[in-house]
Amino acid sequence: MRNVLFALLFCLPPLHAAELTLDLPGGSRTWETGALLAHPQARDLTIPDDVSYKKTMRYRAVPLAALLEGVTPEQHLQAVALDGFAAELTAAPLLAKQGSRAWLAIEDPASPWPPLAAGKPGAGPFYLVWTDPEAARIGPEQWPFQVARIRYLPSVAERFPALLPAKDASVEVKAGFAQFQKNCLACHRLNGAGDAQFGPDLNIPHNPTEYLAGNFLPRYIRDPQSLRRWPEGKMPGFSKQAISDEELGQLIGYLKHMAGRKVAP
Structure with a gap:
C-alpha cells in the first residue's frame, strides 16, 4: 500500500507557472509567474488577518499600480477569477500609493500556498491583497483570489x-x-x-x-x-x-x- 501511495504521489503533476492577462486601455499584456516574481518592484509582504485565509500570510507581491499602465483613477476595472467570481473595482484605490495599497500576490510554483480550507484549492495563482485596508474601508469582495484576468470596462x-x-x-x-x-x-x-x-x-x-x-x-x-x-x-x-x-x-x-x-x- 505504501508503495502504491508513493507511486500515486510521484505521478501527480507539479504546480506549473500561470499566466495573468491584463486588458487595459492601452492594450493587452500577459504576465507569466516567473516574470512577476522577478519584477523590479516585487517584495516580500506580510498580511495580518488575511481575508481569505483568516490568519497572517506572507507573499511575494507586486504593487498592482505598477501593472496598470495607462489606467486613470476614474476608470473601472474587473478582476475575473478562475471560478467565475468577477470583482468590480474602481481604479482609484488600486492606483493609490499611500494608505490602503493594492498588491498582486504571486504564487511560486516551487512553494505553493496552502488550501483555503479542507478539500478546497489555494488562493493562487494570483491574489489581490491589501496593506492597511482599513484606511479606505476595503471590503472582503475587493480581495479576489485565483485571479486570471484584470480588464478595463465601462462602469457597471x-x-x-x-x-x-x-x-x-x-x-x-x-x-x-x-x-x-x-x-x-x-x-x-x-x-x-x-x-x-x-x-x-x-x-x-x-x-x-x-x-x-x-x-x-x-x-x-x-x-x-x-x-x-x-x-x-x-x-x-x-x-x-x-x-x-x-x-x-x-x-x-x-x-x-x-x-x-x-x-x-
Whole structure:
C-alpha cells in the first residue's frame, strides 16, 4: 500500500507557472509567474488577518499600480477569477500609493500556498491583497483570489442598466446601489445583469427581501451560517468593519426597491 501511495504521489503533476492577462486601455499584456516574481518592484509582504485565509500570510507581491499602465483613477476595472467570481473595482484605490495599497500576490510554483480550507484549492495563482485596508474601508469582495484576468470596462451602470434604480429613487436607495456594486456584484447577478457566475440572481425569480422577513436578511448578510448551516456554503459574513449598519440598511433598501423593478433576463 505504501508503495502504491508513493507511486500515486510521484505521478501527480507539479504546480506549473500561470499566466495573468491584463486588458487595459492601452492594450493587452500577459504576465507569466516567473516574470512577476522577478519584477523590479516585487517584495516580500506580510498580511495580518488575511481575508481569505483568516490568519497572517506572507507573499511575494507586486504593487498592482505598477501593472496598470495607462489606467486613470476614474476608470473601472474587473478582476475575473478562475471560478467565475468577477470583482468590480474602481481604479482609484488600486492606483493609490499611500494608505490602503493594492498588491498582486504571486504564487511560486516551487512553494505553493496552502488550501483555503479542507478539500478546497489555494488562493493562487494570483491574489489581490491589501496593506492597511482599513484606511479606505476595503471590503472582503475587493480581495479576489485565483485571479486570471484584470480588464478595463465601462462602469457597471453603463453596462447593466437593468441594475439601475429608478431616476426618482431616494438618496438612500442610490447609496445602496453603490453598496451592491461593492459587496454583492462579484458573486451575484440581479435581473440577469452582471458578469458573475458564482451565486444566484438576487431578483429573479424572487428578491431576498420577499422571503426573508423581519431582521433575518441583515442577520443572514452578517453571518450566513447563523441562519442556514451549510458546510459547503461559500458566502462570507460581512462584519460592521466591512459594511456599517447604515450601509447595510442602504443595501437592503436598494434590494427592496429593485423587487419592484424586475426585468426578465
